Structure formats: structure tokens, C-alpha cells
Amino acid sequence: MITTTTVNPTIVIENLAQENESFHNDLKEIFEINTQVGWGRFNRGSMTRRAYSDPCPYLVAKVGEAVAGYIISEKNYEGQAYIPFIATNPDFQGQGIGKKLMLAAIENARKDGRTGVVFKYRGNKDHLKKFYTETIPTLAKCTFTTEDHGKFMNGDPKVGVNYEI
Numbered sequence: 777m778i779t780t781t782t783v784n785p786t787i788v789i790e791n792l793a794q795e796n797e798s799f800h801n802d803l804k805e806i807f808e809i810n811t812q813v814g815w816g817r818f819n820r821g822s823m824t825r826r827a828y829s830d831p832c833p834y835l836v837a838k839v840g841e842a843v844a845g846y847i848i849s850e851k852n853y854e855g856q857a858y859i860p861f862i863a864t865n866p867d868f869q870g871q872g873i874g875k876k877l878m879l880a881a882i883e884n885a886r887k888d889g890r891t892g893v894v895f896k897y898r899g900n901k902d903h904l905k906k907f908y909t910e911t912i913p914t915l916a917k918c919t920f921t922t923e924d925h926g927k928f929m930n931g932d933p934k935v936g937v938n939y940e941i
Contacts, residue, residue, distance in 0.1 A: 787844065787873060789880045792827060792834035802836055803827050805843035809865045823861070826850070835880050837864075837873045844868040847877040849884060852894065856938075857885035859895035875911065882916045885941055892940050893918075896925055899933035908937055916941070 792802055807820060826833055826848060837845040845864035852858040859881060864873040885893050897904045913920050918939045925934040 786839065787871070787876055788838045789835055789876055790838065792832050792836050792846070794828065794832070798841070799827075802843050805865075806834075806836070806846050806863075809843065809846065809863050812866050813863050815863070819861075823848075835877060835884070837868075837877055839868060844871075845873040845877055847881050849881040849893070851888070851890065854892075855890055856892040856894050857881060857888075857890045859893065862895075874907070875915070878912050879916055882912075882918065882939065882941060890941065892938050894936065894938045896934050896936050898928065899924075899935040901932075905935075913939065 792806075793799065796802070803824070806823070807817075810816065810820075810823075833848045833850045835847050835849065836843050843865070845862070845868060847859060847862040849857045849859050862874060862877055864877075882893050895908075897908050899905065909920065909922065916939065918941050920937055920939045922938075923936045925936040928934050
């Protein structure tokens with residue numbers, strides 16, 4: 777279990793890479809974050825396969841040696857970056873981890889020549905709506921569109937977002 781808490785931490789964004797000595801521990805901490813945010817073992821198999829793919833689509837945010845958050849950004853069939861998962865350890869929430877991860881994923885997508893960044897969020901969470909439709913587009917200097925994508929398995933409304941980069 778991750779128990780590190782820091783005030784005004786130095787956040788380092790890095791690629792999750794098999795050649796790194798910390799790879800297995802980092803992956804274990806990612807799964808622990810999923811448990812802490814209520815996802816449990818959800819999608820552990822597909823997340824493990826992604827971690828071992830080449831190139832690995834994970835970016836991790838670290839504070840010291842601790843994984844404070846992660847994002848997965850994959851190229852989709854339309855030449856965009858698709859983000860199936862982003863999560864921050866609850867002990868580090870409110871410290872800009874998610875913002876740094878999203879901005880890093882958008883910057884990587886731009887460098888890779890992708891045309892956009894697409895993902896879904898829970899439409900009944902006002903803080904997520906503000907984050908994804910106001911904060912990030914302003915900081916990333918991009919336009920966006922949203923559309924209704926039905927519901928998540930738990931019944932929460934699913935909103936699709938497309939950042940045009």
C-alpha cells in the first residue's frame with residue numbers, strides 16, 4: 777500500500793519501461809492506485825498486457841520513488857491518442873498530478889503527429905467536467921468537442937471528449 781504524502785512535491789513524469797529497475801514495483805503500485813480509487817482488479821489483465829507492449833503506453837507520475845498517478849495513452853485507428861485510464865493515488869490528489877499527466881500525454885501526442893486526444897469521463901462529476909472541458913483545454917491550448925456516449929457499467933453518464941491538437 778502506498779502511504780507517502782508530501783507537501784508541494786516534486787513531480788516527475790516518466791515512461792513506464794521494462795528496462796527500468798522499478799518496473800515491477802511501479803506496476804504493482806499502479807494496481808494499488810486502482811484499488812484505492814475503487815476500480816479493484818478491474819481490467820488488470822489488459823493493463824498488464826499494455827505494460828509489456830512495445831512501446832509501453834504508460835506515463836507515471838512519481839514523487840520520490842512512489843507512483844503518485846498514471847495515464848495510458850495509445851494510438852487509435854484514426855491516428856489519435858486514446859486514453860483508456862488515468863488515475864491519481866488519493867494521497868496525492870489535489871496536487872496537480874492529473875493535470876501534469878494529461879498535459880504530458882497531449883504533448884506526446886503532438887510530438888507523435890497525432891490529430892487529437894480522445895477519452896471518456898463520468899458526466900455526473902462536476903469537478904471532472906471542469907477539469908476536462910475548462911482547465912486542460914486552456915492549459916494545452918486546444919479546442920475540443922464532447923458527445924454523449926451512453927452510460928458506464930455502473931450507470932454513470934459517459935461523456936466522450938475529443939481534444940483537437
